[in-house]
Amino acid sequence: MExxxxxxxxxxxxxADVGKRVSVRSLIEHGxxxxxxxxTVGVLTSWDNGVLRITRKNGETVHIAESALVxxxxxxxxxxxRRGPAASYEELARVSARAWRPxxxxxxxxxxxxxxxxxxxxxxxxxxxGDPGIPLDDALTAVRGxxxxxxxxxxxxxxxxAEGTQEVLCAELERRGWVREVTAELWVGAxxxxxxxxxxxxxxxxxxxxxxxxxxxxxxxGVSEVALRVLRSGASVWFATVPGREAxxxxxxxxxxxxxxxxxAVEVDPEQxxxxxxxxxxAALARRALDEGASAxxxxxxxxxxxxRAMYERMGFAPHHxxxxxxxxxxxxxxxxxx
Numbered sequence: 251m252e253x254x255x256x257x258x259x260x261x262x263x264x265x266a267d268v269g270k271r272v273s274v275r276s277l278i279e280h281g282x283x284x285x286x287x288x289x290t291v292g293v294l295t296s297w298d299n300g301v302l303r304i305t306r307k308n309g310e311t312v313h314i315a316e317s318a319l320v321x322x323x324x325x326x327x328x329x330x331x332r333r334g335p336a337a338s339y340e341e342l343a344r345v346s347a348r349a350w351r352p353x354x355x356x357x358x359x360x361x362x363x364x365x366x367x368x369x370x371x372x373x374x375x376x377x378x379x380g381d382p383g384i385p386l387d388d389a390l391t392a393v394r395g396x397x398x399x400x401x402x403x404x405x406x407x408x409x410x411x412a413e414g415t416q417e418v419l420c421a422e423l424e425r426r427g428w429v430r431e432v433t434a435e436l437w438v439g440a441x442x443x444x445x446x447x448x449x450x451x452x453x454x455x456x457x458x459x460x461x462x463x464x465x466x467x468x469x470x471x472g473v474s475e476v477a478l479r480v481l482r483s484g485a486s487v488w489f490a491t492v493p494g495r496e497a498x499x500x501x502x503x504x505x506x507x508x509x510x511x512x513x514x515a516v517e518v519d520p521e522q523x524x525x526x527x528x529x530x531x532x533a534a535l536a537r538r539a540l541d542e543g544a545s546a547x548x549x550x551x552x553x554x555x556x557x558x559r560a561m562y563e564r565m566g567f568a569p570h571h572x573x574x575x576x577x578x579x580x581x582x583x584x585x586x587x588x589x
Contacts, residue, residue, distance in 0.1 A: 295421035351483035359383025511539035
């Protein structure tokens with residue numbers, strides 16, 4: 251907090267600081283006994299009618315009355331990360347999008363509208379990396395129409411918590427009635443330590459194709475031809491399998507793209523968990539990615555998956571940013587489910 255020469259806390263932010271990362275202290279109207287203040291850090295996404303709207307790193311929005319402000323200041327746009335390869339949000343957004351390509355896409359300015367028959371939100375949402383080239387309301391109308399024409403709900407994928415992410419867009423979507431349905435995080439780490447974790451290769455086979463055995467373990471059952479096209483998309487795609495009795499004991503997927511290796515679909519038979527199979531799968535994929543020239547790794551994990559988060563942290567991964575899927579206001583034309 252900013253402190254004046256006289257030792258008093260001061261509010262050193264104004265409406266001109268909308269869009270910047272701030273730290274504020276405010277009075278608690280009905281807090282626990284003895285508690286008077288609360289601190290909030292995030293991007294100031296609006297300041298209207300005497301109310302500040304601050305979006306935290308995880309995408310949560312906090313509303314603070316101007317009259318409750320005790321102190322406030324602008325702070326650096328993104329905190330220093332503890333570890334992991336340096337990367338911008340835009341670089342990671344583009345590389346992760348290339349690893350999970352839609353069947354159909356169309357440009358709207360710097361936005362990419364993506365469709366894959368409803369198979370996953372990532373492949374059926376807008377990736378807004380820049381200006382759509384038209385006013386936001388017009389862009390969102392075009393987005394809703396594009397997805398309605400395909401019998402799909404309209405989704406926009408946004409991100410928060412790193413330099414260059416889209417806290418202001420999140421606030422504008424919420425202002426227009428779009429609802430955040432899913433939040434996950436993209437984590438990054440060095441690739442070589444992952445390759446070293448599995449010891450000597452044992453029992454893991456690698457293939458360029460997701461065969462019937464691999465698909466039998468994959469959590470999304472009844473995979474269609476459209477889904478297979480998404481799974482096979484990417485610069486250099488590898489599928490890992492640990493054989494089992496009726497279905498594989500474990501599987502995984504990795505896409506190598508330049509210096510990056512992206513891990514996904516790491517799944518283990520529930521009866522064979524805690525035997526190091528997920529680690530073995532990732533290590534085998536990491537070794538192959540190293541052979542192809544990659545040096546850094548990324549993966550996506552949902553915020554409530556405590557087991558996976560603990561495992562990835564042990565492997566040396568750390569959160570880079572959070573990403574969210576906002577669903578547009580319902581319309582009768584867009585009712586197909588997105589899995």
